[in-house]
Amino acid sequence: MSSSEATTTVDSTDDTRHAGSVRLDHVTHQYGRGGETVTAVGPVDLTVPAGEFLVLVGASGCGKSTLLRLIAGFEQPTHGSVRVSGTLPRPGEAAGVVFQTPRLFPWRTVRGNIDLALRYAGIDRAQWPERRAELLARVGLEGTEKRRVWEISGGQQQRVAIARALAAEHPLFLLDEPFAALDALTRERLQEDVRRVTAQTGRTTVFVTHSADEAVFLGTRIVVLTRSPGTVALDLPINLPRGDIDAEEVRESREFNELRVQVAHAVKTAAAA
Numbered sequence: 001m002s003s004s005e006a007t008t009t010v011d012s013t014d015d016t017r018h019a020g021s022v023r024l025d026h027v028t029h030q031y032g033r034g035g036e037t038v039t040a041v042g043p044v045d046l047t048v049p050a051g052e053f054l055v056l057v058g059a060s061g062c063g064k065s066t067l068l069r070l071i072a073g074f075e076q077p078t079h080g081s082v083r084v085s086g087t088l089p090r091p092g093e094a095a096g097v098v099f100q101t102p103r104l105f106p107w108r109t110v111r112g113n114i115d116l117a118l119r120y121a122g123i124d125r126a127q128w129p130e131r132r133a134e135l136l137a138r139v140g141l142e143g144t145e146k147r148r149v150w151e152i153s154g155g156q157q158q159r160v161a162i163a164r165a166l167a168a169e170h171p172l173f174l175l176d177e178p179f180a181a182l183d184a185l186t187r188e189r190l191q192e193d194v195r196r197v198t199a200q201t202g203r204t205t206v207f208v209t210h211s212a213d214e215a216v217f218l219g220t221r222i223v224v225l226t227r228s229p230g231t232v233a234l235d236l237p238i239n240l241p242r243g244d245i246d247a248e249e250v251r252e253s254r255e256f257n258e259l260r261v262q263v264a265h266a267v268k269t270a271a272a273a
């Protein structure tokens with residue numbers, strides 16, 4: 001075998017070293033010490049290839065946020081190993097993260113919040129205006145740069161949080177129930193934004209939600225967790241059309257509705273098991 005063939009073989013069998021890929025090997029996580037421990041999740045084995053949009057779904061308390069925090073490097077697993085792009089995840093470096101609440105600096109403008117993220121990302125100041133405009137356009141916030149955070153709506157604030165998480169161009173994007181506090185219409189619009197932005201940028205995405213509808217609309221793959229400590233109950237690929245397609249057409253399709261019912265049923269069953 002020639003050396004070029006050997007190289008090809010290695011790359012094709014280990015895609016977990018690709019930028020943005022995630023690998024969990026027999027991961028368990030406990031909170032607390034001594035007699036006061038709570039096993040939150042595991043054991044979980046999961047490989048997320050680069051470019052996949054994985055949605056974690058499960059009942060309240062099954063360990064979804066814990067898994068996301070382990071992938072972000074905010075927590076270390078009690079047992080097993082977590083790798084992002086083939087290495088140990090370091091907080092702030094492994095991924096862009098969006099939380100349930102926007103966590104912006106309220107006294108700053110939209111521009112100020114984005115610029116702070118560009119500064120932390122180490123982007124050359126000369127590039128900020130172009131990068132800021134591009135990020136705000138991606139999340140549909142053109143023309144809001146000078147507004148203070150308290151002068152924009154909750155949905156717009158969450159859009160700023162998404163733009164901020166995209167600023168550093170991490171190959172991995174993590175979202176923890178980012179739309180849970182928003183009204184149904186705003187939530188649908190933001191789902192469409194996230195679907196479009198991740199398709200455009202090709203980022204690997206892990207998204208946590210309670211909602212089967214949201215999971216099926218967003219994901220290229222859905223993992224349903226059992227009740228706490230969460231383990232994988234269902235691992236389902238989703239092949240709904242993506243890219244430049246009308247969101248209503250997707251939501252009204254027979255395939256979408258069949259998958260929605262299947263996932264909702266799996267979540268209910270896994271929570272009761």
Ligand SMILES: Nc1ncnc2c1ncn2[C@@H]1O[C@H](COP(=O)(O)OP(=O)(O)OP(=O)(O)O)[C@@H](O)[C@H]1O
Nearest residue numbers: 031032038040059060061062063064065066067228
């Ligand atoms: N910091 C902590 N200290 C102790 N226990 C914790 C901590 N964080 C979470 N837990 C426990 O770990 C388990 C999993 O919690 P986690 O927040 O990961 O679940 P979840 O599926 O994200 O829940 P929800 O959907 O309600 O946000 C729960 O039993 C929870 O009470």
